[in-house]
Amino acid sequence: MAQRYEPPKQSGVGQLVDSVLLMVFVFGSLMFSLFYENILGFLGMGADEADAAAAAGEVTWDSLGQNEVMQAQWEKLGYGVDEAAVLINDRFDYTIDPVALVVTAIVIIGYFVFLFRASDKEYREVLREKFDN
Amino acid sequence: MSEQTATAPAERINLLKVLGPVHVWALGVGIVLVGEYMGWNFSVGKGGAYGSLIACWFIGLLYTCVAMIDSEVTSTVAAAGGQYAQAKHIVGPLMAFNVGLYLVLAYTMLEAADALVVGDLLAIVAGQFGHPDLDPKPFVVLTIASLAWLNYRGVFMTLTVNFIITAVAFIALVVMFFWTQPWNPGAVLLHEKLLTDLPYGWIGVIAALQFGMWYYLGIEGTCQAAEEVRSAGRSIPLGTMSGMITLLIAATITWYMAAGLLPWEYLGQAGVPMYDAAQMTGSPTLMVLLFIGTIFSAIASANGCINDASRSWFSMGRDRYLPIWFAAVHPRYRTPYRAIIFLIPVAVAFGFTGLLDQVITFSILSGLLGYTFMSLNMMKFRKSWPLDSIKRGYVHPFHPLPALSLLILCGATYFATFLGYGASLLAIMGFYIIASVWFHFHRYKYVRRADQFTMPWPKPQGY
Amino acid sequence: MDFWDILSYSAWIISAGLLLWMLMDAIRINREYDEDLLISSREGADELLEADEKGGRS
Numbered sequence: 041m042a043q044r045y046e047p048p049k050q051s052g053v054g055q056l057v058d059s060v061l062l063m064v065f066v067f068g069s070l071m072f073s074l075f076y077e078n079i080l081g082f083l084g085m086g087a088d089e090a091d092a093a094a095a096a097g098e099v100t101w102d103s104l105g106q107n108e109v110m111q112a113q114w115e116k117l118g119y120g121v122d123e124a125a126v127l128i129n130d131r132f133d134y135t136i137d138p139v140a141l142v143v144t145a146i147v148i149i150g151y152f153v154f155l156f157r158a159s160d161k162e163y164r165e166v167l168r169e170k171f172d173n
Numbered sequence: 174m175s176e177q178t179a180t181a182p183a184e185r186i187n188l189l190k191v192l193g194p195v196h197v198w199a200l201g202v203g204i205v206l207v208g209e210y211m212g213w214n215f216s217v218g219k220g221g222a223y224g225s226l227i228a229c230w231f232i233g234l235l236y237t238c239v240a241m242i243d244s245e246v247t248s249t250v251a252a253a254g255g256q257y258a259q260a261k262h263i264v265g266p267l268m269a270f271n272v273g274l275y276l277v278l279a280y281t282m283l284e285a286a287d288a289l290v291v292g293d294l295l296a297i298v299a300g301q302f303g304h305p306d307l308d309p310k311p312f313v314v315l316t317i318a319s320l321a322w323l324n325y326r327g328v329f330m331t332l333t334v335n336f337i338i339t340a341v342a343f344i345a346l347v348v349m350f351f352w353t354q355p356w357n358p359g360a361v362l363l364h365e366k367l368l369t370d371l372p373y374g375w376i377g378v379i380a381a382l383q384f385g386m387w388y389y390l391g392i393e394g395t396c397q398a399a400e401e402v403r404s405a406g407r408s409i410p411l412g413t414m415s416g417m418i419t420l421l422i423a424a425t426i427t428w429y430m431a432a433g434l435l436p437w438e439y440l441g442q443a444g445v446p447m448y449d450a451a452q453m454t455g456s457p458t459l460m461v462l463l464f465i466g467t468i469f470s471a472i473a474s475a476n477g478c479i480n481d482a483s484r485s486w487f488s489m490g491r492d493r494y495l496p497i498w499f500a501a502v503h504p505r506y507r508t509p510y511r512a513i514i515f516l517i518p519v520a521v522a523f524g525f526t527g528l529l530d531q532v533i534t535f536s537i538l539s540g541l542l543g544y545t546f547m548s549l550n551m552m553k554f555r556k557s558w559p560l561d562s563i564k565r566g567y568v569h570p571f572h573p574l575p576a577l578s579l580l581i582l583c584g585a586t587y588f589a590t591f592l593g594y595g596a597s598l599l600a601i602m603g604f605y606i607i608a609s610v611w612f613h614f615h616r617y618k619y620v621r622r623a624d625q626f627t628m629p630w631p632k633p634q635g636y
Numbered sequence: 637m638d639f640w641d642i643l644s645y646s647a648w649i650i651s652a653g654l655l656l657w658m659l660m661d662a663i664r665i666n667r668e669y670d671e672d673l674l675i676s677s678r679e680g681a682d683e684l685l686e687a688d689e690k691g692g693r694s
Binding site for chain 3: 186187254258299307312314315321322325498500501502503504505510511513627
């Protein structure tokens, strides 16, 4: 026969503190990722290479690999060759940092393992109270 | 059940059961359709036009799995928290707390982004009519405040309005599709000359998966209505599946029109691609139509998000995962009114942080974590309660294939998020880990153990 | 002060009005009704419960 768990009653102030605290966590993590990216930017990592590419030599629709239909559409959008070159040369960099990849994978998998284990412990307690009484 | 029932009042106020399949469709498609008007096109930037189309269909497969799995579980666990209530019954409290947070944060952040879209569009129009630098803030707040008010006043009117504006936004896309004469290539649509090879190869296609989610992100929100739907076991699968079909059609024609009108480098970074595409056709009628469609889709999305986020927050309060104060139901309107009010300033704050990129990444990743949960949850659900042990309103075919495909596709999408937003990803995981530790060691002590398990099911097998 | 300025100010005023209305209504409800009644909602869909009591699955 399992003992029924009786939770403490939470005061109004406690309820308020808990709600606010959770929101502090959320905004904290939003701020953190911004902060982190700013540091990277400050150290010159993750710099934009688009400008360098656009600056090299004279650009023509041909050198940008645009055919006459593409050129017509760009012009219809109000883009001249120079403005279009900025967008066209703005490429993503998909080089993978293996260490970061492994760390990220471990964090995600570890998180789910922790969730399922801790949940299971709590779940068994719920089932004991629900079904064994 | 001794104490709880003895002290509880004889009369209860529950959420109102008034919705039908049409409302379920409106809730699901309403949240998502804005993704067809904008956002999906960043996947074109990530992997080229064809890369985006491949992502569109692969992610479409992911979401079809989501819709099938959700329909089965929700037709059995019909409660306001949707996936939150599923997690509570099938995996356990800590998982449920996390799922509840995924839902609240994904939807509230999406709501903020939607409201910003409305404000920015008005600012653009004001600029075109000779009033540059219109401050979008009052319109962002007005959008959130008026939709919250609508939600506060009752779910039936809220989702009826959502049905009308979502239908208008969807019809706008279909009208434009026929206007561009897809049966007559080269007349308006110039695919032959505009489409290129994959600019980044296949890694670009994988990177495109992240924004490919925009085509469908939020369709799983239909489950949140479970407690307010008449005969949930039938209406939710019907509304979700028809919603998914609507979105697959909308996503494909959206890609087809945009890729046939705009060079991919432009499309890949455009703010309002469908409005731009309408501009390229040179038809003022289409431009007005697509402008209305964009505004309506953003409003419908914010509206559905308020509905869903408040339901999750409310159900977590009801189980004391969050303060019990949030579990109140309005005696006249029968809505979770305190949860609705509490989330208004939160949404406004998300909108005004100036961190839109982070907010959107947070929203997408929360959704993705939720899908990962759904896949694992489905396998556990079938194992703990085999088909003949409890009544299911709907049984999805080919188990465990959908759950496994979902898990694999989630893995690929995590990788895509890592490629694009590695630092944000870790910061967001950090948040969920801290929140979990906080819940496990602090918050859970206020939760009544057995009371959370409300379904009349037998004891799960293996326990 | 042109049309757009007026629109902005009205947006602020209407938002404030709606928020105030919700807040006042919530406070009034809290006063008029017993807290135990307000938080009395229970989870679970009744028709599923009934169907389950009959047993079997469709």
